Amino acid sequence: MTRHPASFRDPAGYLFRENGQLLRAVQETYKPHFQKLIDSGLKAQLEQTGAMLPFEEFQANAKEWKVLRPQPLPFVSYPYEWSFTQLKQAALHTLHVQQAAMQCGMTLKDATAYNIQFLGNRPVFIDHLSFECLQPGKPWVAYRQFCEHFLAPLALMHYSKAHLLPMLQAWPDGLPLAVSVNLLPSKSRLKPGLAMHLHLHHKTAEKAVQPGAKPAEKLLKANALENLVQHLADTVNGLSWKPQATHWASYTDGLKDSYIQRKEQEVQRIASTVQPATALVLGANTGHFANLVAQSGAFTVALESDATCVEQLVQQNKHANLLPLVMDLAAPSPALGFNHAERNSLAQRTHADLVLALALIHHLAIARNIPLPQLAEWMATLGKELLIEWVPKEDERTQWLLANRSDVFQHYNRQAFEAAFSAHFSMESQAELADSGRVLYHFKHRS
Amino acid sequence: MACKPSVRTLPIFEAMPAARKYIFLLLLGVLFAHPASAYIDPGSGSYLIQAILAGLLGVLYFFKGLRTRVMAFFATLFGRGNNKHQAEE
Numbered sequence: 001m002t003r004h005p006a007s008f009r010d011p012a013g014y015l016f017r018e019n020g021q022l023l024r025a026v027q028e029t030y031k032p033h034f035q036k037l038i039d040s041g042l043k044a045q046l047e048q049t050g051a052m053l054p055f056e057e058f059q060a061n062a063k064e065w066k067v068l069r070p071q072p073l074p075f076v077s078y079p080y081e082w083s084f085t086q087l088k089q090a091a092l093h094t095l096h097v098q099q100a101a102m103q104c105g106m107t108l109k110d111a112t113a114y115n116i117q118f119l120g121n122r123p124v125f126i127d128h129l130s131f132e133c134l135q136p137g138k139p140w141v142a143y144r145q146f147c148e149h150f151l152a153p154l155a156l157m158h159y160s161k162a163h164l165l166p167m168l169q170a171w172p173d174g175l176p177l178a179v180s181v182n183l184l185p186s187k188s189r190l191k192p193g194l195a196m197h198l199h200l201h202h203k204t205a206e207k208a209v210q211p212g213a214k215p216a217e218k219l220l221k222a223n224a225l226e227n228l229v230q231h232l233a234d235t236v237n238g239l240s241w242k243p244q245a246t247h248w249a250s251y252t253d254g255l256k257d258s259y260i261q262r263k264e265q266e267v268q269r270i271a272s273t274v275q276p277a278t279a280l281v282l283g284a285n286t287g288h289f290a291n292l293v294a295q296s297g298a299f300t301v302a303l304e305s306d307a308t309c310v311e312q313l314v315q316q317n318k319h320a321n322l323l324p325l326v327m328d329l330a331a332p333s334p335a336l337g338f339n340h341a342e343r344n345s346l347a348q349r350t351h352a353d354l355v356l357a358l359a360l361i362h363h364l365a366i367a368r369n370i371p372l373p374q375l376a377e378w379m380a381t382l383g384k385e386l387l388i389e390w391v392p393k394e395d396e397r398t399q400w401l402l403a404n405r406s407d408v409f410q411h412y413n414r415q416a417f418e419a420a421f422s423a424h425f426s427m428e429s430q431a432e433l434a435d436s437g438r439v440l441y442h443f444k445h446r447s
Numbered sequence: 448m449a450c451k452p453s454v455r456t457l458p459i460f461e462a463m464p465a466a467r468k469y470i471f472l473l474l475l476g477v478l479f480a481h482p483a484s485a486y487i488d489p490g491s492g493s494y495l496i497q498a499i500l501a502g503l504l505g506v507l508y509f510f511k512g513l514r515t516r517v518m519a520f521f522a523t524l525f526g527r528g529n530n531k532h533q534a535e536e
Contacts, residue, residue, distance in 0.1 A: 109485055147493075196496075228504060
């Protein structure tokens with residue numbers, strides 16, 4: 001049994017891995033809450049509507065009161081990789097679960113963004129021990145956490161128009177109110193929801209802080225908690241993000257139809273040959289090929305550094321099995337948290353059946369100066385098979401990258417590319433993409 | 448620990464009028480406020496603000512509810528209630 005290194009905060013239980021399965025131990029102290037979750041019909045309701053990741057009771061060992069087996073997730077993503085809309089969906093989903101819980105006489109004792117995962121395009125609540133019996137009149141214990149994990153970053157993006165979620169890597173417990181209210185513009189005070197839940201909230205918290213002071217558990221009147229949660233939902237719904245257009249969103253304009261068609265054919269051929277259950281698309285851009293792979297049935301994770309492209313892809317919402325995420329591939333998500341073990345790095349989280357790197361290599365090798373052997377070594381950690389496009393130095397797009405800098409890339413050539421990737425993969429096929437000079441390689445990992 | 452513990456009350460409490468019962472309970476709550484059992488720190492200010500917002504939001508949603516009822520009443524009065532009301536929702 002290996003205890004999950006991120007599962008140590010809540011004394012009600014913990015996650016552990018046994019025989020390759022992720023299981024959840026429940027302590028006896030959590031019994032009344034767990035029974036209420038079952039007896040009130042809340043578990044059944046949330047599972048039937050797809051709001052909560054289903055779990056079943058597993059054979060308990062002598063040490064634990066209960067052991068649960070949650071349905072496995074195809075991929076774990078983190079809030080700092082989401083787009084604005086994904087964080088907004090996660091926020092509204094948390095409030096939806098809280099509302100459903102309140103109707104059943106329960107409440108959420110925490111409201112972190114890490115309690116939500118995306119099953120493709122669908123947010124799902126994953127922390128089965130977050131529910132506790134509602135004590136009428138007691139304020140919502142997770143209110144501040146909700147404001148710091150969801151409302152503050154959404155509000156900042158609403159006003160700044162910039163994609164700011166990577167900053168959640170620096171604030172794993174949510175963006176502190178003291179930081180967000182100082183970054184928000186004065187006009188944010190005119191929005192009643194933000195004035196109340198961020199500005200006034202911060203002011204009250206600042207005044208109330210006395211070392212060791214216990215929170216006064218003031219009794220709230222009936223409906224106060226329902227009103228609070230509804231008002232948070234109204235406030236979140238009033239926030240939007242209209243990112244400014246970037247050149248990436250129209251990057252594929254001007255490419256020849258014959259090249260695109262040939263590439264589509266080849267991607268479809270490889271996808272039907274490999275029949276991947278999971279696919280990872282690196283540098284997905286506007287998602288044309290990620291959609292194509294998702295269409296083949298694979299659970300597809302599409303990584304793209306441009307948040308505008310990811311936001312568009314999320315809003316298009318073409319395939320239920322497509323999960324677009326924001327990630328700079330030259331600096332992929334690291335392992336984070338206590339002892340660097342609470343949040344896994346990208347490489348620790350993925351072992352896709354098929355990895356696609358289409359029209360990407362020149363951006364990493366030339367624009368970001370990463371040598372081909374290191375790129376090959378990294379891609380070999382991500383999956384079993386690789387579909388990668390070679391873009392020669394003479395290519396118009398590569399020349400764009402070299403336009404204002406000296407060419408220090410004498411090792412960037414097709415022979416060096418093949419040698420670098422052959423060190424980790426065996427070559428299955430290669431296809432010239434019309435008369436573009438580009439070549440699509442299908443590699444298989446040697447292991 | 449059960450979700451809804453059955454409470455045995457004193458006869459004097461039973462005899463109290465409803466308003467006094469509420470004040471009595473409120474006082475008890477303040478005097479014997481037990482420490483938060485939460486494993487996260489809710490923040491004393493975050494509790495306090497919820498008590499403040501309870502009043503504000505109570506008024507807000509009272510008037511919102513009132514407006515909906517008044518509009519529904521007039522819509523019914525003019526005989527095109529149901530369709531219009533549904534469209535607004």
